[in-house]
Amino acid sequence: MIKVKNLSVHIQDKILLENIQLDISDGDYWVIVGPNGSGKSTLLKTLMGIQAPHSGQITLNQRHIKQYKQRERAQLMSYVPQNSGRELPFTVEEFVKMSRYSYHSPLSEWSKQDQLAIEEALVITDTQSFRTRLMKTLSGGECQRVMIAAALSQQTPLILLDEPTSYLDPHHQVEIHQLINQLNKTHQMTVIEVSHDINHAAHPDKQVLALREGKVLWQGSGPELLDKQRLKQLYQQDFTFVVHPTNQRLFALAETS
Numbered sequence: 001m002i003k004v005k006n007l008s009v010h011i012q013d014k015i016l017l018e019n020i021q022l023d024i025s026d027g028d029y030w031v032i033v034g035p036n037g038s039g040k041s042t043l044l045k046t047l048m049g050i051q052a053p054h055s056g057q058i059t060l061n062q063r064h065i066k067q068y069k070q071r072e073r074a075q076l077m078s079y080v081p082q083n084s085g086r087e088l089p090f091t092v093e094e095f096v097k098m099s100r101y102s103y104h105s106p107l108s109e110w111s112k113q114d115q116l117a118i119e120e121a122l123v124i125t126d127t128q129s130f131r132t133r134l135m136k137t138l139s140g141g142e143c144q145r146v147m148i149a150a151a152l153s154q155q156t157p158l159i160l161l162d163e164p165t166s167y168l169d170p171h172h173q174v175e176i177h178q179l180i181n182q183l184n185k186t187h188q189m190t191v192i193e194v195s196h197d198i199n200h201a202a203h204p205d206k207q208v209l210a211l212r213e214g215k216v217l218w219q220g221s222g223p224e225l226l227d228k229q230r231l232k233q234l235y236q237q238d239f240t241f242v243v244h245p246t247n248q249r250l251f252a253l254a255e256t257s
């Protein structure tokens with residue numbers, strides 16, 4: 001679905017990404033991990049075409065990403081950015097509605113399909129109870145769920161999420177992750193997610209891209225991430241491992257002195 005070849009991003013003298021290679025197939029679930037400032041968000045933004053100029057090649061369904069019109073791209077890829085939305089002068093419902101723009105021409109009617117897509121997105125993200133509120137009045141977690149609702153209402157085969165659960169309480173973290181897993185499993189939605197949650201990334205159904213200082217340090221299957229030396233090299237941090245008592249999966253815990 002997405003192929004990235006020799007991708008580099010520089011801003012003035014600063015190298016944000018260097019020589020990234022990535023091959024994402026239909027239905028994959030990729031988690032991008034790495035320390036703060038390693039280039040994870042820059043990679044997502046570059047894939048979305050909203051980052052400063054880059055060198056190298058990004059193809060989406062075998063077509064160069066730059067050849068897509070914005071509207072075409074919005075029917076294929078949706079994006080949940082990090083920390084945004086609360087500054088917008090719209091109600092929740094107006095904002096989610098706007099994300100359906102790619103299905104409309106300026107004079108076209110609002111369709112039943114649009115309304116269904118919006119209602120479904122509001123229900124599954126548990127945001128319908130504050131649909132009439134202004135975005136600027138929402139809490140961080142409420143706003144994050146609305147951003148996810150907006151992306152889901154686009155009904156795209158590919159979704160990119162930048163730390164989608166960072167502001168959420170444990171219950172909503174579990175719900176949002178279950179929802180993303182379900183979209184990936186039952187609707188074959190391709191997912192690319194930036195996360196600092198190593199144990200989430202280490203799930204057997206996921207693939208991991210580990211970035212450090214703008215370069216790919218390692219990529220492989222989720223469970224392979226849980227290697228003491230690999231994590232030390234990635235985060236400059238020691239980890240210890242425990243076996244979960246009910247599902248027998250290995251979990252990493254950052255060691256403290």
Ligand SMILES: Nc1ncnc2c1ncn2[C@@H]1O[C@H](COP(=O)(O)OP(=O)(O)OP(=O)(O)O)[C@@H](O)[C@H]1O
Nearest residue numbers: 011014015016034035036037038039040041042043
């Ligand atoms: N427009 C810019 N100008 C200069 N430096 C930038 C710009 N955008 C990003 N950077 C720098 O590029 C590096 C990578 O940033 P990026 O946001 O991609 O990191 P990240 O891995 O997502 O970090 P975090 O985990 O903290 O969210 C950082 O050092 C950041 O300060």
